[in-house]
Amino acid sequence: MIDWVDPWRGTADHGGPVTPSESHTPTIAAVATAPGVGAVSLIRVSGPQAVAIADRVTGGRASRAEPRQAVRCRILDAAGATLDDGLMTVFRGPRSFTGEDAVEFAGHGGMLVTREVLSRFLACGAIPAGPGEFTQRAFFNGKLDLTQAEGVMDLISAQTSLALRAAREQMEGTIGRRTIEARDEILGVLAHVEAYIDFPDEDIDPDTGRALCDRLDRVSAAIDRLLATADQGRILREGVRTVIFGEPNVGKSSLLNRLLGYERAIVSEIAGTTRDTIEETVNLGGIPLRLIDTAGVRQAGDRIEEEGIRRTVRQIESADLLLEVADAGLPRPLLRPADVPEDTRHLLILNKADLGEHADWSGIEAVRISCQLDQGFDRLEAVIREALHLGSGEWGDHAVAINARHQACLARARQSLAAASAFLEPPADTELAAIDLREALDALGEVVGRVDTEDLLGVIFSSFCIGK
Numbered sequence: 507m508i509d510w511v512d513p514w515r516g517t518a519d520h521g522g523p524v525t526p527s528e529s530h531t532p533t534i535a536a537v538a539t540a541p542g543v544g545a546v547s548l549i550r551v552s553g554p555q556a557v558a559i560a561d562r563v564t565g566g567r568a569s570r571a572e573p574r575q576a577v578r579c580r581i582l583d584a585a586g587a588t589l590d591d592g593l594m595t596v597f598r599g600p601r602s603f604t605g606e607d608a609v610e611f612a613g614h615g616g617m618l619v620t621r622e623v624l625s626r627f628l629a630c631g632a633i634p635a636g637p638g639e640f641t642q643r644a645f646f647n648g649k650l651d652l653t654q655a656e657g658v659m660d661l662i663s664a665q666t667s668l669a670l671r672a673a674r675e676q677m678e679g680t681i682g683r684r685t686i687e688a689r690d691e692i693l694g695v696l697a698h699v700e701a702y703i704d705f706p707d708e709d710i711d712p713d714t715g716r717a718l719c720d721r722l723d724r725v726s727a728a729i730d731r732l733l734a735t736a737d738q739g740r741i742l743r744e745g746v747r748t749v750i751f752g753e754p755n756v757g758k759s760s761l762l763n764r765l766l767g768y769e770r771a772i773v774s775e776i777a778g779t780t781r782d783t784i785e786e787t788v789n790l791g792g793i794p795l796r797l798i799d800t801a802g803v804r805q806a807g808d809r810i811e812e813e814g815i816r817r818t819v820r821q822i823e824s825a826d827l828l829l830e831v832a833d834a835g836l837p838r839p840l841l842r843p844a845d846v847p848e849d850t851r852h853l854l855i856l857n858k859a860d861l862g863e864h865a866d867w868s869g870i871e872a873v874r875i876s877c878q879l880d881q882g883f884d885r886l887e888a889v890i891r892e893a894l895h896l897g898s899g900e901w902g903d904h905a906v907a908i909n910a911r912h913q914a915c916l917a918r919a920r921q922s923l924a925a926a927s928a929f930l931e932p933p934a935d936t937e938l939a940a941i942d943l944r945e946a947l948d949a950l951g952e953v954v955g956r957v958d959t960e961d962l963l964g965v966i967f968s969s970f971c972i973g974k
């Protein structure tokens with residue numbers, strides 16, 4: 507067998523620009539694996555010149571490679587010396603993640619070797635990919651809709667099993683599909699309405715009007731079901747803002763430390779120990795809790811404490827869940843340490859139960875715990891889950907959870923639908939109804955990225971990591 511001769515070895519013109527492509531889409535490259543030392547690192551290249559560039563880098567192996575099959579190859583520097591030895595996979599567009607020609611090289615995971623290999627791809631004509639640019643290209647090439655692209659991002663950043671489940675569902679296109687179903691139904695109604703506009707002498711007959719309104723009602727209900735998952739979505743992505751508050755020295759920081767499982771906050775017998783808010787996330791059976799320990803609320807002793815108390819009050823106002831802590835051994839405070847918003851879920855916790863309970867607390871509904879003896883925490887966890895309606899596997903069926911962007915678009919669509927329905931009631935105004943229906947369509951289109959709002963897309967994709 508004759509060994510294949512590397513045509514680039516020993517020649518002088520490596521690294522120069524490759525033949526300019528017909529399209530002006532640049533070919534991008536990035537390290538797709540996490541920075542740092544690992545067993546293997548992956549370099550991704552995508553764009554019209556991906557194969558040509560990979561040919562230069564590997565001495566012609568890419569164009570001869572069977573698509574989607576890993577081949578062993580070496581990455582060569584300009585002088586033909588080996589930079590790394592690994593596996594290359596060539597994808598021919600549109601059968602690739604991005605839909606473009608793409609090449610992946612899995613090399614040794616060292617930081618320096620990976621950087622040198624990437625530099626070699628860049629020297630041979632690729633440009634560094636921006637954050638999220640591979641996924642953005644996949645989106646532009648119709649490989650995923652915008653909700654799926656966001657799902658990819660959610661999947662990577664998911665911190666709990668429930669968040670992961672919701673991200674998977676989104677990546678598989680559930681939100682996009684439901685949005686498109688709603689869109690198609692509205693499109694059908696719009697077609698009817700437009701038909702009447704074309705014959706201005708003809709009034710919409712009441713039966714048809716009612717049937718169209720019924721269809722819109724069903725679409726509205728479907729959108730409402732999606733909108734109802736917004737709270738869940740926010741909680742899964744950002745965590746439940748759980749604010750621990752109460753008078754000084756009752757054991758708020760001790761509670762934070764217990765829930766976290768390590769000594770995060772300073773605990774002391776001196777009242778006024780915590781001056782600023784402290785924030786940490788714990789995983790409560792799949793639900794991320796963003797615990798916020800605050801400065802004890804009382805008449806402030808100095809200006810710093812005063813500011814700490816102001817911050818506590820602000821935290822209380824923006825909480826999803828309030829854990830109010832009191833000392834079981836002390837009389838019940840006459841005044842609430844701070845005003846609690848009516849609609850915020852709120853639990854009273856009596857700490858230091860080990861010291862006995864003051865008569866004031868008898869008959870008062872509270873979770874009794876002792877941070878000192880580590881008692882009452884199973885019950886506390888159960889009560890928190892219940893307060894968040896997580897008791898009986900309630901989230902089981904709702905793996906779908908929309909994000910704030912979807913929520914804003916869907917809410918707009920919902921409003922336009924309501925307006926359109928009103929215009930379809932006799933005496934119908936089909937032209938105005940049509941305008942609102944088109945607005946609803948636009949809003950739904952925005953959910954899946956069917957309208958080209960460049961600014962919006964820029965914001966979404968720039969929050970991705972490089973190489974994704």
Ligand SMILES: Nc1nc2c(c(=O)[nH]1)N(C=O)[C@@H](CNc1ccc(C(=O)N[C@@H](CCC(=O)O)C(=O)O)cc1)CN2
Binds near residue numbers: 548597601602649
């Ligand atoms: N090596 C590697 N692993 C990876 C990725 C990648 O890009 N490269 N992914 C990146 O996120 C994820 C997998 N996602 C992918 C999605 C689509 C295609 C793809 O080639 N799609 C073609 C062919 C489909 C087929 O034949 O089944 C297509 O859609 O046309 C590849 C990876 C996770 N693992």
Ligand SMILES: Nc1nc2c(ncn2[C@@H]2O[C@H](COP(=O)(O)OP(=O)(O)OP(=O)(O)O)[C@@H](O)[C@H]2O)c(=O)[nH]1
Binds near residue numbers: 755775860875879
């Ligand atoms: N006996 C007993 N003491 C406790 C318990 N929990 C906390 N303490 C003690 O109570 C004191 C105050 O605890 P911290 O956790 O600092 O209280 P805090 O509410 O954060 O106080 P500030 O930050 O000053 O508002 C410390 O000396 C703790 O050791 C408990 O369950 N039982």
Ligand SMILES: [Mg+2]
Binds near residue numbers: 771799801
């Ligand atoms: Mg404290």
